[in-house]
Amino acid sequence: MRVLVVGASGLVGQHVVERLRERRHEVTAVARTARPGIDRTFDATEVTEADLASLLAGHDGVVFAAGRDDRRIPRRPSYPVFHAGNVVPVVKLMEAARKAGATRAVVLGSYYTHFDRSHPEWELAVTHPYVRSRVEQARAGREAAGPNLPVAVLELPFVFGRAEGRLPNWSGGLDRWVRSRSPLLVPPGGSAATTATSVADAAVLALEEASGEDIPVVDENLTWKDLISRIAIAAGHSRKVHDLPAGAVRGAMTLTGLVQNLTGKQSGMNPAGMADLMLRELFVKRGTPRSIDRAIRETFPDHSACRGGATSSR
Template sequence: MIMPMRILVVGASGLVGQHIVEVLREREHSATAVARTARAGVDHAVDAVTATEADWRDLVAGHDGVVFAAGADDRDIPRKPVYPLFHQGNVRPVVRLLTAARTAGATRAVVLGSYYTHFNRLHPDWDLAVTHPYIRSRVEQARAGREAAGPNLPVAVLELPFVFGRAANRLPNWSGPLDKWVRSRSPLLAPTGGSATTTARRVAETAVQALEDASGADIPVVEENMTWATMISRIATATGHPRPVRKLPTGVVRTALKITGLAHSLQGKQSGLVPSKLADLMLQNLFLDIETPRSIETTIHETFPPSP
């Protein structure tokens, strides 16, 4: 029998954070919701970037564990140099939170990360953490977070691919432009390659299971592997605008990304995923091993509902 836990969830108003709070309560655990902005369902409004270790210690007191479901996204394109900003958003808050959690006597933690760290381990020859500042921040997040937590506070890192789903008015932050595109009359084009995918609900279930198990593992989360063409086709069909997806030539992808990188440079900006090297990732099948594949078709329709 699993004893009820009291868990502090940072980033609780986000897509995955809301699902984690929901699953915790479904399993008769207690969830304290922390988010940057005060709103219904948020117990404490705290900016994770500026919160000190002392701030976290006061909040963590009396909790069995913590979840970090916040952080800086790889789609942000700030002014360079970019790594300090990703370190500030992804590494520093986790170190402070887990240091406070260790001091307060917490016994379990979950950090939501990226499946790029999985591929960084699997293919060290790809030099992902060296090449891409965002991936470097995620690798450092896991390493520094576990170091801060120490041996008595196991930290599970969930390595997330494309996450589909909906939570109230929250949708995946990458879904907006894609939704607009597939509903337009523009032709649908896709390069070779593809990605693992999952749902916010599955991420939440995995996170809560890791908390119950007091797991300290790296956990890639996946339900379906899809080529880019398949993903775009299924999204277009879900919206009620099905049409063929044509192949986008590899040379065009590489050239377009190089031009994008040049434009960023001229604007004094820098991407967390270096455009000139991003094609090397995009054109791969970034698939994860699946013990029990599960269709995410229902969640695709939830994320991209049909036009009225």
């Protein structure tokens, strides 16, 4: 196959490109900024239909590994920002791929869409602008692709791992926390987790099979206590992880929501609703569990071990 990968310089995008080439597929790597290994640079939110048409000529498939995550908090209302980053570029890309005769596509999405389907009573797409954008991304992208271009949506939880120059976007603050002297306090509940290599495997398989399914990609389901403990161990700062009462979580999220209202901002994940999610076990039952410990160590390396020193314990 000849495959166009949009977002090829990101953590997962780099792994997808590598795995495609290992499988003897031809890859055109696209990203916003020029760097070694990138064939073409453009911003997926601003690229024209003409640019996409010329770029997609002769390609069998396309992978969208870009988009707007929920870390940066825009001004209210936030949904248009997430729509512009997650929905608009996918619609343009799928329309162009369909016209170019592509026969398969993969979009890297969020596991919140899995829970929006399995627990409609949670009203995730109603409560959270970011989740709404991911749900709409899948629906509108498939509509733009039409019946002859199957679009697989990989529903991703926390993704651990490392690629050249890239770590998970959310890892920086967590890395500083586990290495600090601050107590490790976590709520009840937990999350599914996976690795960048597992996502790449799933993306390539979906392309090769021309799947049009919603595919949760999960290696392990971990409580917050287990996850933070394993991260601290990997970082060389093994210590006890304490329980954070549910009331404290709700209080902190209420305060966060008040601050956002006062500053005119709106998070992609509504703070009040986010408290409910943090207190739940957002676990996904799929396949045989596989340890993510190696990917955790890649994401949070033990610097003292690298220097030849002893591992610290606090």
